[in-house]
Amino acid sequence: MEEKLNEIIFYQLEAAIKSYRQFAQRNIQTAGYDITIDQWLVLKKLKEDPSITQQQLASQVFKDFASITRIVELLVRKKYLQRNNHPVDRRRFVLTIQPKGLDVLSSVQNVINKNRKKALKDVSEKEIKNLQSVLQRIVMNTAQDQAAAE
Amino acid sequence: MEEKLNEIIFYQLEAAIKSYRQFAQRNIQTAGYDITIDQWLVLKKLKEDPSITQQQLASQVFKDFASITRIVELLVRKKYLQRNNHPVDRRRFVLTIQPKGLDVLSSVQNVINKNRKKALKDVSEKEIKNLQSVLQRIVMNTAQDQAAAE
DNA sequence: TTATTTTATTTGATATATCAATTATATTTA
DNA sequence: TAAATATAATTGATATATCAAATAAAATAA
Numbered sequence: 241m242e243e244k245l246n247e248i249i250f251y252q253l254e255a256a257i258k259s260y261r262q263f264a265q266r267n268i269q270t271a272g273y274d275i276t277i278d279q280w281l282v283l284k285k286l287k288e289d290p291s292i293t294q295q296q297l298a299s300q301v302f303k304d305f306a307s308i309t310r311i312v313e314l315l316v317r318k319k320y321l322q323r324n325n326h327p328v329d330r331r332r333f334v335l336t337i338q339p340k341g342l343d344v345l346s347s348v349q350n351v352i353n354k355n356r357k358k359a360l361k362d363v364s365e366k367e368i369k370n371l372q373s374v375l376q377r378i379v380m381n382t383a384q385d386q387a388a389a390e
Numbered sequence: 391m392e393e394k395l396n397e398i399i400f401y402q403l404e405a406a407i408k409s410y411r412q413f414a415q416r417n418i419q420t421a422g423y424d425i426t427i428d429q430w431l432v433l434k435k436l437k438e439d440p441s442i443t444q445q446q447l448a449s450q451v452f453k454d455f456a457s458i459t460r461i462v463e464l465l466v467r468k469k470y471l472q473r474n475n476h477p478v479d480r481r482r483f484v485l486t487i488q489p490k491g492l493d494v495l496s497s498v499q500n501v502i503n504k505n506r507k508k509a510l511k512d513v514s515e516k517e518i519k520n521l522q523s524v525l526q527r528i529v530m531n532t533a534q535d536q537a538a539a540e
Numbered sequence: 541t542t543a544t545t546t547t548a549t550t551t552g553a554t555a556t557a558t559c560a561a562t563t564a565t566a567t568t569t570a
Numbered sequence: 571t572a573a574a575t576a577t578a579a580t581t582g583a584t585a586t587a588t589c590a591a592a593t594a595a596a597a598t599a600a
Binding site for chain 3: 571574575576577580582583585587589592594598599600
Binding site: 248249250251252253254255256257258259260262263264281302356358359360361362363367368370371372374375376377378379381382383 | 398399400401402403404405406407408409410412413414431452506508509510511512513517518520521522524525526527528529531532533
C-alpha cells in the first residue's frame with residue numbers, strides 16, 4: 241500500500257489547485273490589479289452577503305478567524321473596505337465595501353472568468369458535474385464533526 | 391456571468407482539499423506524531439528519490455525553493471533529516487533521512503492510508519480515474535509555460 | 541440580577557507561500 | 571582562460587494558515 245506520491249489522488253488535487261491558483265494570481269497581477277485571490281474572495285463574499293459576521297465569512301471562504309482578521313485589515317488599509325462598529329452588537333463590526341473595492345471586484349471578476357474558461361477549456365459540463373459530486377462527498381467525509389466519529 | 395461563489399468549481403476544489411488537509415492533519419496529531427503534512431510529503435519524496443536536488447524536490451511537491459529550504463531546516467531540527475555537503479557539487483547538499491525520520495515516515499503512512507480510505511469511502515474507482523483525468527487537464531491548461539500563450 | 545456560558549474578534553507564535561535579492565559555485569562561451 | 575551565464579540554495583519581506591490564549595460583550599441560567 242506504499243503508492244508513489246504522484247499516483248495519489250489528493251496529491252493531484254493539490255497539484256491542480258496550486259497550478260490554477262498560481263495561474264490565476266499571475267493573470268490578475270499582469271492585468272495590473274493589486275489584490276490577492278484570497279482578498280478578492282473575501283470581498284466577493286461580502287458583496288453577496290453584506291451583513292455577514294467575520295466568523296461566518298471565515299467558514300464560507302474556508303479560512304479561520306485569525307486569517308479573516310488579517311485579510312480584512314489589509315483590505316481596509318488598501319481602501320477597498322471600511323470597518324465600523326456595529327450599531328447594536330458591540331462585539332461586531334460592519335464591513336462596507338468602498339467604491340474602490342467595488343471597482344476591483346468587478347474588474348478582477350473579468351480576469352477570473354477568463355482564467356476559468358482557459359483552465360477548463362477541454363473539460364465538459366458533465367465532467368464538471370461529476371467532479372462537483374465527488375468533491376462534495378470528500379467534504380462530507382472529512383468535515384470537522386465527522387472527525388470524532390470512529 | 392456573476393455566479394455565486396459556491397457554484398464555482400475552483401471554490402469547491404479548494405473546499406475539498408482544505409477539508410481533507412485539516413482532517414488529515416488532525417488525525418496525524420491525534421495519533422501523536424509531530425509532523426506536518428508538508429514536512430511528511432518532503433520526507434516521502436526524498437525517500438522515493440534520495441539524490442534529488444532541493445529544487446527538483448520543490449517542483450515535485452509543488453512548493454517553491456524558499457519553502458523547501460525552511461521545511462528542510464525544520465526536518466533537520468527535528469532530527470528526521472541530516473544535511474551534508476555534496477561531495478562533488480559544493481552548491482548542493484545531500485539530504486539523508488535519519489532513523490527517526492524513517493520511523494515517522496512509515497507510522498504516518500498508516501494514518502494517511504486510513505485518512506484516504508475514509509475520505510474516499512463512497513467514491514468509486516471509476517470516479518477517481520475520471521477525477522484524475524480532469525485534474526491533469528487543469529494542470530496542463532494552467533501550467534507556467536501556458537501562461538504566456540494567448 | 542449576579543454568575544456562567546457563549547459569541548465575536550484579536551493577538552502571538554510558528555509554518556508555509558511567494559517574490560525579489562543575494563551568495564556561492566559550476567558551466568559555457570568568447 | 572577570463573567573462574558571462576546558469577544553477578543551487580538562502581534570506582528578507584509580506585501574505586496566509588493554524589492553534590491557543592486573551593479580551594470584550596452578549597445571552598443564558600441560577
